[in-house]
Amino acid sequence: MNPLTDSVSICGKYCEKPHVHVASKASLSEQVTDFFSKLFDTADFPARWHCGTWTDFHGWLYIVSDIGIWASYFAIPLLLLRLVRKRKDLPFHKIFLLFVAFILLCGATHLIDAGIFWWPVYRFSALVRFLTAIVSIFTVYALYRVIPLAFNLRTIKDLEAEIEKRKAVEDKLAASEFLLSEAGRISRVGGWEADLLNDKRTWSNTVYDIFELPYDADLRIYKASEYFSGPYLQMIDAAIDNALRNGVKWDLELQMTTAKGNTIWVRSTGEPLVDRITHTTKLRGIFMDIDRYKINELALNKSLELTTQNNQQLKNFTHILSHNIRNHASNMALISSLVDVTKLDEGNAELFGKMNSVSSALNQTLEDLSEAIRIKDTVIESEVLDIKTEIERVVNIFRSDLNINNARIDIDLQVKNVSFPKIYLESILTNLISNCIKYRNQQVPLRIKISTYKNNNLETIMECTDNGLGIDLKLHGSKIFGLYKTFHDRKDAHGVGLFLVKTQVESQGGHIEVESSPGKGSTFKIIF
Numbered sequence: 001m002n003p004l005t006d007s008v009s010i011c012g013k014y015c016e017k018p019h020v021h022v023a024s025k026a027s028l029s030e031q032v033t034d035f036f037s038k039l040f041d042t043a044d045f046p047a048r049w050h051c052g053t054w055t056d057f058h059g060w061l062y063i064v065s066d067i068g069i070w071a072s073y074f075a076i077p078l079l080l081l082r083l084v085r086k087r088k089d090l091p092f093h094k095i096f097l098l099f100v101a102f103i104l105l106c107g108a109t110h111l112i113d114a115g116i117f118w119w120p121v122y123r124f125s126a127l128v129r130f131l132t133a134i135v136s137i138f139t140v141y142a143l144y145r146v147i148p149l150a151f152n153l154r155t156i157k158d159l160e161a162e163i164e165k166r167k168a169v170e171d172k173l174a175a176s177e178f179l180l181s182e183a184g185r186i187s188r189v190g191g192w193e194a195d196l197l198n199d200k201r202t203w204s205n206t207v208y209d210i211f212e213l214p215y216d217a218d219l220r221i222y223k224a225s226e227y228f229s230g231p232y233l234q235m236i237d238a239a240i241d242n243a244l245r246n247g248v249k250w251d252l253e254l255q256m257t258t259a260k261g262n263t264i265w266v267r268s269t270g271e272p273l274v275d276r277i278t279h280t281t282k283l284r285g286i287f288m289d290i291d292r293y294k295i296n297e298l299a300l301n302k303s304l305e306l307t308t309q310n311n312q313q314l315k316n317f318t319h320i321l322s323h324n325i326r327n328h329a330s331n332m333a334l335i336s337s338l339v340d341v342t343k344l345d346e347g348n349a350e351l352f353g354k355m356n357s358v359s360s361a362l363n364q365t366l367e368d369l370s371e372a373i374r375i376k377d378t379v380i381e382s383e384v385l386d387i388k389t390e391i392e393r394v395v396n397i398f399r400s401d402l403n404i405n406n407a408r409i410d411i412d413l414q415v416k417n418v419s420f421p422k423i424y425l426e427s428i429l430t431n432l433i434s435n436c437i438k439y440r441n442q443q444v445p446l447r448i449k450i451s452t453y454k455n456n457n458l459e460t461i462m463e464c465t466d467n468g469l470g471i472d473l474k475l476h477g478s479k480i481f482g483l484y485k486t487f488h489d490r491k492d493a494h495g496v497g498l499f500l501v502k503t504q505v506e507s508q509g510g511h512i513e514v515e516s517s518p519g520k521g522s523t524f525k526i527i528f
Contacts, residue, residue: 039127040123045122047119059117062117069110070108071107077100077104084097091153092146095139095143098135098139101135102135108128109132184204188206191286196280201219207287212260235254236252236268244272244280265293267286267287387416388416393426394433395433397430407448411449412451416452418462421504424504424508431498431500439466440469448466449464450465451465460528462526465523466522469518471514471522472517472518481498481502505526
């Protein structure tokens with residue numbers, strides 16, 4: 001028998017049946033019912049080998065190709081499913097599942113197509129193709145929806161760049177963490193946190209070091225009473241209770257006994273963390289070993305207390321001594337005033353005159369010392385002064401002297417007001433202007449400039465500049481503000497004015513500076 005002739009005859013047998021005519025007369029529901037009732041019925045169709053002219057090569061090429069396509073289509077979904085199961089973080093998870101279904105169905109159509117060469121289930125093949133079409137349409141729609149999102153996905157190069165940046169940041173963080181840890185270790189400052197909800201405590205290594213506990217110590221059995229006692233235990237308990245009840249922070253200096261029995265001073269600070277409904281959920285803060293600083297502070301306070309007592313005793317002694325000496329000097333002056341010099345011979349009268357000079361000088365010295373002591377001991381309230389008004393008041397006192405010496409005073413006030421005791425400012429201006437007149441250069445008209453301004457530290461500066469004789473600071477700079485220090489050969493120079501100026505300025509927390517050269521005048525700067 002000729003297979004090719006048999007195939008043609010079998011195919012012709014099926015093709016002679018009026019299938020199209022019968023289908024066109026049946027209703028749609030009858031067609032659907034007939035379709036599904038005969039889904040695997042092969043009576044109406046020939047096997048593909050028996051329809052058409054197939055050579056062995058052509059037929060098996062078709063079959064092998066379909067089976068190869070099906071095998072690949074079957075393997076790809078398995079690999080995709082494995083990838084999806086292993087990588088839960090893959091984006092567009094559902095798209096992968098749709099592709100799995102789409103590829104499996106596509107492979108099934110090829111497998112059925114190869115089987116139809118022997119098993120002509122054309123109805124089942126049509127159904128699988130229809131399902132493939134439905135899944136394909138859904139896959140296309142889903143892919144269309146995610147494409148804009150896919151465009152925003154970072155590329156491998158972007159991810160590599162981000163990884164490099166993260167590595168750099170992590171390296172910096174590691175370096176910063178190391179430096180912070182070392183800084184805490186060296187300075188003996190550590191952090192702690194208490195999670196009240198989970199009953200968990202966390203300490204930094206430095207806190208363990210301060211308590212002299214091993215790093216693996218169980219903090220759940222920690223009790224403050226084991227390390228603090230007496231008033232310090234009451235202080236820390238009260239601080240924690242106040243934080244829990246009222247949300248108040250604390251900052252305490254406490255004395256504690258470490259796990260090894262050493263007594264040290266520590267500083268404990270803490271604050272509560274609250275949730276949205278104001279319930280305290282955590283406490284956290286720092287713990288610092290301040291033992292060496294506290295010991296030095298206590299020693300310094302004790303030394304300061306002793307120094308204060310000694311200074312007070314010295315002041316009392318100074319006042320008593322000054323009072324007694326002034327009484328004796330006053331008595332000497334009083335007795336001297338009762339002596340009738342005209343009844344003394346020439347020699348005694350000369351000696352008595354010298355004694356009167358010594359007595360007057362002694363009284364003046366005691367007055368100057370008393371004034372200096374009074375300035376240092378007396379606290380005078382400052383008031384806001386108009387500097388120009390105070391300058392004009394003092395200048396009027398010296399108006400006649402200034403006119404006689406053809407003097408000119410320039411005033412440049414960038415700062416108009418200053419907070420300072422009025423009596424001191426008047427005394428300072430009086431002494432400075434008096435010195436300008438007293439130590440003027442006789443060869444040139446006297447020029448005085450008084451100015452005020454703010455320096456870089458926002459301090460108020462008052463300058464008094466003249467073109468007088470000036471002072472050799474290399475020779476006299478260290479003693480220019482000393483009591484009874486004079487630098488020019490004048491009978492009316494006493495060396496008290498600058499000493500009082502310095503004393504008055506420093507009594508209010510300021511200081512005085514001088515710039516001067518012989519023959520070029522002087523500039524005194526009052527830094528309030």
